[in-house]
Amino acid sequence: MKILITSVFFSLLLNASLFSGQAARNTSDSIDIFIKSKMEQLRIPGLQLGIIRNGKLEKITSYGFANIEHHAVTQNQTVFSINSMTKAFVGVAILQLQEQGKLKTDDPISKYLNDIPEKWKTITIKQLLSNTSGLPNNIDEKEQVLGDGTEEKNWEMVRKLPMESIPGSRFSYNQTGYYILGTIITQLSGKHFTKFIEENQFKRCQMLITQFGDSNDIIENSAGAYSTIINKDGKWINDRNLHNVFVNFPIFFRTATGILSSAEDISKWLIALQDGKLFQSEKSLKELFTTVKLNDGSIGGFNKLTNGYALGWPTVVRSEHPAAAPVGGMRSALFVYPEDRLSVIVLTNLQGANPEWFIDEIAGYYIPDMKIENGFGLSPNMKLLYHQTTQDGFQNIEKAYQKIKKKQKNFTASEDEINAWGYQFMGRNLKDKALQIFKFNTILFPNSSNVYDSYGEILDVLGHKKEAIVSYKKSLLLNPANTNAANYLKDNE
Known part of the structure; x- marks a missing residue:
């Protein structure tokens, strides 16, 4: 409907x-x-x-x-x-079991599961929680559960799928890991994971209307x-x-x-x-919120905002006000x-x-x-550009950039930073200012398909269809593999 x-x-x-x-x-x-x-x-x-x-x-x-x-x-x-x-509650449940001495987050899952493929045996509980396990996903591309919603069939199907990556090598959002965590919670607690979470979190916190x-x-x-x-x-x-x-x-x-x-x-x-x-110890809360590092020492997450992942908790890793x-x-x-x-x-x-x-x-x-109007979330260089542009007017953003560049020869602003800045203004519904930012990015990076794609998007949002088509054509010319531009032109030409 x-x-x-x-x-x-x-x-x-x-x-x-x-x-x-x-x-x-x-x-x-x-x-x-x-x-x-x-x-x-x-x-x-x-x-x-x-x-x-x-x-x-x-x-x-x-x-x-x-x-x-x-x-x-x-x-x-x-x-x-x-x-x-829900995964945040699962992270709490696992650390409660760790405090009870029933598991350790660094344990391999093979310590608790026997019916798993050989390549899965070194995967740790921490890697399941942080979506760094490399496991195949137990849902399809439309996010439907494999096996028609049947647990036995779902488990049988996912075990036959190839690994997506080496455990710990990259972040990849994964539901299979959380199914396994539920199995481990049920096994070690002696009660179904839903009951364990209800008793040890919902009831303890007097969450009277929360349920599965x-x-x-x-x-x-x-x-x-x-x-x-x-x-x-x-x-x-x-x-x-x-x-x-x-x-x-x-x-x-x-x-x-x-x-x-x-x-x-x-x-x-x-x-x-x-x-x-x-929790019995503050160490557990600290571990719950600590972003898990990949094998090479880097971190991975959903996007530039939620750019890390802890134990069931996505994290915002940044110098100012992390979350x-x-x-x-x-x-x-x-x-x-x-x-x-x-x-x-x-x-x-x-x-x-x-x-x-x-x-x-x-x-x-x-x-x-x-506050965004104070430049929060921007890099030091982008804050300089933001404040100078605010002073000079967004229609003069290129002049503001050159003014800073003249004072500071090493001043730089990356394509991605400017693009993110533009989307920030779109999110605040300041579309006319976003238009100037995206337009400026095409001047600064004329050989980038992505900046023309973003410029085309804001033009379309503002109702400038002809100009949007021109921008998307430029984006597709620079990158013939840009399906977003191709689909837009297909629907609008």
Whole structure:
């Protein structure tokens, strides 16, 4: 079922229900305004926000509609599927077992499993948790579980697949490893992994509405699930329309994705985790959040933001305000800023919302130097360019660059840095400024296919179809293998 929402109706929807589920402490109107703007921009039907500062719940607020069809308003008791954020709970469970002396994260999985291929035997528990195992994936290109949802068939099929890489050599997001972790938890705890997690995390933290489940389960106050992302021939495409989403997570697969929760319940869990109520030792919490290094000493992650991976927890590795940052289903995320004693939780019912890309901005309301307008997230050189461009005007970005270059002969700004800067402005809905940035990148790097691809994208977003076609043609000329450019030209020429 496809649901189309006009911008006028969506705005009314938000205005009517913005504070409907609100039970906030020290509510910040500026944050509420920011969230409302993001929901309108990204067309997010429903959202929950939780903010923890100095070990206390600072703000808990619900926005929009949990279910569009029934006009069900999002409330603080509404539960959302948190998808792969589930893996963070698995990381905690494994370290709880380590504290009990039942395993070590450096143990090879062959110590606990007999029916595995020879090449799997050296893989460690830590490599499973950090997605560096090199194992084949037990889902297909459309993210459907192999074997028609049957555990025995799934296990039989995945064991016959070739390894993706040498264990520890590279990061590759993998669900098979989490199936194995569930098996190990069940074996060593003497109870099913779902029960172990429920008893040692949900109940201990008084998470009264958190549970395992999927679309087949009857779950009280469950939010709907929507998406602007569809899978076409194995590729994820954003068609900018809202669609209903129904998910099936077999019980054996629920270590990878399977928990439904609320921002308030997750806040209880995070406070307990950092207050030492889930671990016996601070060493366990440190290990949980420590980014795992690859064999060559480098790190790997999803992208330039969540660029590392710890024990079930994606990480944001950077010099300023690093974070442990579980993300789930392209719809929900939480960032823990250990150095700042701040955590931000955003749960939504829209696949494609990707709140990890704006959580830093929410944190900026509490930590001023994290504000994007102050240049947060940019390298020192890019901060110089940003401030000079702000002063001179974005239409004069090339002159600003040359002005800095004249003062500092060694000044450089890479193609990727400028491109990321442009997308940052797109994310803030400052499209005209993003246009100037992407255009400048084509001047600075005229032989790069990627910069013309990005320039074409912003031109298309702004409705300049003819100019976008020219840019995509240039991108394809520079790189005939650029399928994104080829597909755009196919659909628009």
